[in-house]
Amino acid sequence: MKVNTFIIIAIMCLADPPLTQSQDKVEMKRDSAHFNIYRTWITPVKSGHTFTGALYSVKDSSVLITNSFSMNDYVSGKYKSTAINVKSIMGVDLRKNNRKMVGVLIGTFSGLAAGITIGILAGSSNTGKNTSKAGGIVNGALSAGAGATLAIGTTLLGISLGAIIGGHKKHFEINGNMGEYERQRRELEHYSITYNRYGIESAVTDFSHLKDSVTDTEGNVYHLLALGDQVWMAENLRVTRFPDGTAITGSTKGRFEKEILYNWQSVTDTRHICPAGWHVPTMAEWASLCSKLGGENYAAAKLDGIFTARGGPVKWWSSTSSDAENALCFYCNLETAIVSFFNRQKATNLSVRCIRD
16 A cells, blocks of 8 residues: 555656646646647547547637647648537547656656665565574575565556556537537637637747648639638639639739739628638638737738738738628738728728638
């Protein structure tokens, strides 16, 4: 019993705190380590494949997981993300990456140390009870063998206990229910890579180029940019037909090669101007982009040459309507380094940039 207690105390003291810690402790932990990556298992409502990966972001109606457990991949954009709709999620299980391995290692060394220590103490005690030299040698050999056996036994016990404690998962029961998801969303969000304890939308303040691309129904290929929990097309939309083959009316050519400008009616058409899985950003999503880049005073410089071609002003539609005649757009003037948001008449033709759902 004393050996078991020693091993358990050692593992609990040296291992990372369990995921059942309070919200404040989670925030302090993440703040001190900058980023923690949590291995994630998402069980679907309907029986089928369990989604696994790293918890990247917790959004309004979906949870994003990625295929990488290396922070360097997030800095360089070498990762792929998958969005799982909340209504299809039965439950989410989390465990800090490598936590189980750490638990096993700590259990191994703790068990070995406990076995050796107790074996030595027992051997010394038995040897001291024998007055004859021969008896002392025999008992010493026997004690050494018993000590080795004890060391092996406690090591195996430590490995088992370390695997159990280190393998503990934090469970969130969703049952495909949006109300239940909203109730637990804030806590779940603390374990995501993009979470920031100070309320800033993301710790990422610049774009990452992704290796992925997306192709529209006419074969046009668009490169991708990641910004925190957002993934944007790197180029303006240049499709001339809706997915059902119907021509997009009222569009005109832009000043850049192959660029097409669209009126707001086309932007919000129920046939969806963007490829499947993508949409025209709301004004809130444009504002989020601006915030992630440091605000209106800094965003233009970071958009220049990455999000847009170098040169004069650019205006992009949002899907947010102001009134019957006007809708909001995002404006970036690279010459004056200004970004702003304002109304334009819905009949006006502007550029369109799509964002992933």
